[in-house]
Amino acid sequence: METIHQNNARVFKALCDEKRLEIIERLRSGEKCACVLIEQMNIGQSGLSYHMKVLCDSGIVQSRQEGKWTHYKLSESGRDYAVELLKELTTPVAEAETQDCCCN
Amino acid sequence: METIHQNNARVFKALCDEKRLEIIERLRSGEKCACVLIEQMNIGQSGLSYHMKVLCDSGIVQSRQEGKWTHYKLSESGRDYAVELLKELTTPVAEAETQDCCCN
């Protein structure tokens, strides 16, 4: 079974690797097909494929098949989801802030 | 030397691990000292210390020394920085969208 934390971690895994950040950066200027990314970046075909899978699994990138080519672009809904998730995870809740600390 | 991508990746590394997401979740209800986190979570002392270092390095968590105790809490500025960074990294730029793709 997959925990909610594992699920959330997957979203941010996309952003934890230098190569993937470079891919994302390149996609900012528009949709790119895999062959373009391979020739522009210092990466092999299977390596790119691996990273694209991680990116697509995070929801931040979406892919589109066109014949034998695969095109990748940033997903607007994926971005929105990630941003909202990040905010939610890191925003304090207004619970009874009972400081049950050993040291106070 | 450290690249800008490595720097950015560090921010999101905080959110890529289940244990760290659990720590962040616990900090949402307020500042906690290390000893409390250790007794609440299934984690050893050195393990917690390791994760707290990653979290503090990301800027999302900040620590405060008080005698021999260390208190941790979510950093508002760290959160804001991470959110803005995430938005920036994943938002398309309005460059001349020249699709120099091999396949079109």
Add this chain to the structure above:
DNA sequence: GCTTCACATCAACTTTATTTGATATGACCA
């Protein structure tokens, strides 16, 4: 100064992620 406590750091180990080359798949074209 000595001891204790809370935490950080280290080193060895285990686990997970990434890379790389080889092979499989599926679309397209002759």
Add this chain to the structure above:
DNA sequence: TGGTCATATCAAATAAAGTTGATGTGAAGC
């Protein structure tokens, strides 16, 4: 149908991250 191209998947190797127990450090109390 057979060949080629683009990409995915696999398996082996390497690298990076996380875990664990032992040791170091600095604050506080005696």
